[in-house]
Amino acid sequence: MPPTAPRPCDPSCCRRRRSLCAIALCGLALCHGAQAEPYPARSxxxxxxxxxxxxxxxxxxxxxxxxxxxxxxxxxxxxxxxxxxxxxxxxxxxxxxxxxxxxxxxxxxxxxxxxxxxxxxxxxxxxxxxxxxDPIALVVKADAPWSTLEQFTDYARSHPGMASISNSGVGATYHLAAIALEKKTGLSFNNVPYIGAAPAVMGLLSGQVDAALATTGEVGVHVKGGKLRMLGVMSERRLKDFDQVPTFHERQIDVQLDxxxxxxxxxxxxxxxxxxxxxxxxxxxxxxxxxxxxxxxxxxxxxxxxxxxxxxxxxxxxxxxxxxxxxxxxx
The missing domain is CATH 3.40.190.150 (Bordetella uptake gene, domain 1)
Known part of the structure; x- marks a missing residue:
């Protein structure tokens, strides 16, 4: 019996098959290229x-x-x-x-x-x-009338809602620190939100607020430069670079936040x-x-x-x- 002749390919079907093969090969090439590309290959x-x-x-x-x-x-x-x-x-x-x-x-x-x-x-x-x-610290201007954490809290106690403290924004960590401080001491502050820690610290430096809650990374240079005074840190122990500054816990205020x-x-x-x-x-x-x-x-x-x-x-x-x-x- 003679062999059966192959069926002729429908032109449109052949074009579809060739297109699918081309797409598949292209995909494989792209995949291979993506795998071979070192990271990072651009900015x-x-x-x-x-x-x-x-x-x-x-x-x-x-x-x-x-x-x-x-x-x-x-x-x-x-x-x-x-x-x-x-x-x-x-x-x-x-x-x-x-x-x-x-x-x-x-x-x-x-x-x-x-x-x-x-x-x-x-x-x-x-x-x-x-x-x-970084631990959170309470700072005031170097020429502020408060030299200690106790002096600042005494002022806040005798002037409810008047001692203003800047923070990095409503609901941010530093705002939480201020509210936790209020709850632990029974005090009431005027919490002033800014759009970030840098503006909050600038608000203190420019005299817009009485104090600020920020980290050592944001205020340390100003403290060492004599522009700000650090009253307390919300850490477990004193900091090596600011070992004269007490922790809040040392002053019987149980707040630790970083x-x-x-x-x-x-x-x-x-x-x-x-x-x-x-x-x-x-x-x-x-x-x-x-x-x-x-x-x-x-x-x-x-x-x-x-x-x-x-x-x-x-x-x-x-x-x-x-x-x-x-x-x-x-x-």
């Missing part, structure tokens, strides 16, 4: 949810400067202040998960969410590393990109210029792996949930 943005000049901005710019020198690619800081960090956190979480838009996350990612200010929460990110932790900054990426960021970023943080942390900047600015230098950090943030979120409910801050 990287770091969103800071706070104003220029604050502690978060300083930490991000120090990291960006070191990362640029070490990788040869530009790391660019983009400030997105407002809504107690919610605007910047939301933009960062919603970014394309390719490693080219990162976020300098702060505790307000939980605080703003719990208070109904923002929709983004801490679990919407993959964490590369926590790179800074703030931190962590480099994070959108939740769906590929594991290889996260691994590369973690290696980069390790290198940056050892960079002498980076370390010198942190020491000079009185910023707390840490390098806490993002994987382990998630468990801590889960516990911290529970703590903030209790605090927000107890202080009746939820909207």
């Amino acid at each position: 990287v943005e770091i969103i800071v949810p706070w104003a220029v000049g604050g502690g978060s901005d300083a930490v991000a710019r120090a990291f960006a400067d070191a990362a640029t020198r070490l990788t040869g690619q530009s790391f660019v800081v983009i400030n997105r202040p407002g809504a107690s960090g919610a605007i910047g956190h939301q933009e960062g979480a919603a970014a394309r998960p390719d490693g080219y838009k990162l976020t300098m996350v702060t505790p307000e990612v939980s605080l703003a969410y719990l208070q109904g200010i923002g929709k983004t929460q801490w679990s919407d990110f993959q964490y590369v590393a926590r790179i800074n932790i 703030t931190w900054r962590a480099l994070a990426a959108p939740k769906a960021t590929p594991a290889p990109v996260l691994a590369t970023l973690r290696q980069l943080v390790d290198k940056v942390t050892q960079d002498s210029a980076y370390r010198h900047f942190f020491a000079r600015q009185f910023l707390g230098l840490v390098n806490e792996d993002g994987v382990g950090l998630r468990a801590r943030l889960d516990r911290e979120s529970a703590f903030y949930t209790e605090a927000v409910n107890k202080l009746q801050l939820a909207k």
Whole structure:
């Protein structure tokens, strides 16, 4: 029996098959190219949810400067202040998960969410590393009439609602610190919100308020320069660079609060990109210029792996949930 002749191909069907094959081959080529492309291959943005000049901005710019020198690619800081960090956190979480838009996350990612200010929460990110932790301090101008924490609280007690304290924004960590201080002492302050720590400190320096709550990284230089006086720190023990300043606990005020900054990426960021970023943080942390900047600015230098950090943030979120409910801050 003669062999069966092949059926002629319908022209339109053949064109469809050729197109599908071409698309498939193109997809494979693109996939291969994406895998082969080193990261970072172009500039990287770091969103800071706070104003220029604050502690978060300083930490991000120090990291960006070191990362640029070490990788040869530009790391660019983009400030997105407002809504107690919610605007910047939301933009960062919603970014394309390719490693080219990162976020300098702060505790307000939980605080703003719990208070109904923002929709983004801490679990919407993959964490590369926590790179800074600083205790919160109460400061006044160097020529203020209060030389001690007791003198300031005595003034506030005799002038209810008149002692004004600036903070970095409604619902932010420093605002929480002020409210916690009120609850622990029975005092009432005039809490004045600014759009970030830098404007809050400038408000104090310019005489707009009586005091400010901020971190050592934001006020330390002004204290050492003789412009501000630090009355107390909300830390477990006294600080090495400010060992003459008592803790609140020493003055029978049981308040311990700090703030931190962590480099994070959108939740769906590929594991290889996260691994590369973690290696980069390790290198940056050892960079002498980076370390010198942190020491000079009185910023707390840490390098806490993002994987382990998630468990801590889960516990911290529970703590903030209790605090927000107890202080009746939820909207």
